[in-house]
Amino acid sequence: MPDDAFDALCAQLDGAAPEPLRRLSAAELSHLANAIRTARRRQAKALAQAGESALGHIPRVLRGPVRKIVG
Amino acid sequence: MSRAADLLHGHGEVLKLARLLGHEPHELAYLEQFPPQTLRELRDGVTETLYDTDGGSLRRLAAASRVLPAKLTATLSQRAFGPLLSARLAGLLDPQRAVDVAGKLPAPFLADVAVELDPRRASELIAGLSPRLIADVTAELVAHREYVTMGRFVGHLQDDALAAAIGAMDDRALLEVAFVLEDKRELPRLLAKLPQPRVAGIIGAAAHDDLWVQALDLLNHLSKPQRRAMVTATRALDAPARQAIVQAILEHDLWDEAALIAEHDDTLAATLSAGLRSLPARRRREVTATARASGLRGL
Numbered sequence: 001m002p003d004d005a006f007d008a009l010c011a012q013l014d015g016a017a018p019e020p021l022r023r024l025s026a027a028e029l030s031h032l033a034n035a036i037r038t039a040r041r042r043q044a045k046a047l048a049q050a051g052e053s054a055l056g057h058i059p060r061v062l063r064g065p066v067r068k069i070v071g
Numbered sequence: 072m073s074r075a076a077d078l079l080h081g082h083g084e085v086l087k088l089a090r091l092l093g094h095e096p097h098e099l100a101y102l103e104q105f106p107p108q109t110l111r112e113l114r115d116g117v118t119e120t121l122y123d124t125d126g127g128s129l130r131r132l133a134a135a136s137r138v139l140p141a142k143l144t145a146t147l148s149q150r151a152f153g154p155l156l157s158a159r160l161a162g163l164l165d166p167q168r169a170v171d172v173a174g175k176l177p178a179p180f181l182a183d184v185a186v187e188l189d190p191r192r193a194s195e196l197i198a199g200l201s202p203r204l205i206a207d208v209t210a211e212l213v214a215h216r217e218y219v220t221m222g223r224f225v226g227h228l229q230d231d232a233l234a235a236a237i238g239a240m241d242d243r244a245l246l247e248v249a250f251v252l253e254d255k256r257e258l259p260r261l262l263a264k265l266p267q268p269r270v271a272g273i274i275g276a277a278a279h280d281d282l283w284v285q286a287l288d289l290l291n292h293l294s295k296p297q298r299r300a301m302v303t304a305t306r307a308l309d310a311p312a313r314q315a316i317v318q319a320i321l322e323h324d325l326w327d328e329a330a331l332i333a334e335h336d337d338t339l340a341a342t343l344s345a346g347l348r349s350l351p352a353r354r355r356r357e358v359t360a361t362a363r364a365s366g367l368r369g370l
Contacts, residue, residue, distance in 0.1 A: 012120065013116045013117065013119075013120055014119070014120055014123065015116075016116070017113065017116065018105075018109045018112045018113050018116075020105055020106075020109045021105070021109070021113065023104075023105075024101065025101075028101045031098075031101075032099075032102075035092045035094055035098075035099075036092065036117055036120065038092075038093070039091070039092045039093055039117075039121060040120065040121065040124045042093060043121060043124060043125060043155070043156075043159075044124065044125050046153070046155060046156055047125050047128050047129065047132075047156060050132075050151050050152045050153070050156050051128075051132065053150070053151040054132075054147050054151040054152070056151075057143075057146060057147055057150055057151055058139065058143070058147070059143075062138065062139065065135075065138050066135045066138065066139070069131060069134050069135040069138070
């Protein structure tokens with residue numbers, strides 16, 4: 001069970017987590033992996049909202065080129 | 072590094088990680104059992120992950136900002152992106168362009184961006200900022216006691232910017248920043264910029280705020296002349312403050328640091344001997360053996 005939780009943490013870090021963290025309990029490893037997952041989602045959400053909000057501040061004449069680049 | 076300094080550094084690493092993850096430090100208290108190096112490795116991994124997540128979208132956003140005037144990009148940073156995304160974008164902009172944008176943003180906002188920024192990804196931008204702007208942002212960070220943030224930036228500042236930053240820090244801030252410096256090899260460079268009265272000021276701040284673990288850790292990383300200057304400054308302290316140093320040494324087993332002080336202060340061994348007499352016999356024997364192993368003579 002702790003091995004699974006350690007693997008889940010490694011997956012959140014896109015590869016490897018520091019080996020000494022294997023000493024953590026399964027609950028602690030899961031908490032850490034969830035914290036990273038939540039931070040990634042929060043960042044993605046902020047990015048999506050920022051894109052929309054930014055367009056509202058850009059002069060109409062520039063919105064087309066900006067949309068084209070941002071996609 | 073002493074055990075006490077190790078614990079404080081570990082706590083500092085947990086603070087940095089908690090900030091990165093948007094958590095309260097106490098929620099990650101279970102990590103404080105690990106050495107600072109392990110926690111640093113974990114934080115670096117999390118930083119990489121967060122910067123790589125949405126990397127494509129961030130790069131497109133950075134590319135779009137190239138067609139906009141710098142002033143408009145600055146407005147977007149404040150009104151649409153906020154400090155977190157501005158920090159992520161900073162390292163993706165052309166450095167000169169990023170410097171132009173930063174120059175149009177107010178220092179309080181830039182300080183918020185600095186808190187979120189990984190300086191390794193914006194080294195050229197940081198190096199391009201004027202000393203005046205660096206000083207203004209540092210003043211904001213000092214006001215919010217963002218010592219950890221400042222400690223991450225020191226290694227990326229040019230000499231004139233570093234001097235400006237030091238000028239904006241009070242003595243306590245300087246001591247706290249020195250303690251949490253990301254790369255301790257930068258300490259002699261940081262201290263080399265200090266006018267002599269500020270060395271005494273650091274010692275005064277340590278005495279005033281009981282920051283002797285931090286001050287004694289600093290000794291470990293200084294050149295011999297800098298160390299001599301700091302020890303000389305302790306001689307001007309009153310008796311209770313000098314007693315506080317002895318207490319910190321006894322309480323946290325800072326014997327390597329004590330040996331460094333004793334190289335420049337021949338009164339320390341006698342003061343420590345007096346302090347040792349207040350300990351139970353067994354503890355006194357243990358401590359005396361440890362102190363002698365560290366090279367401290369005259370106990």
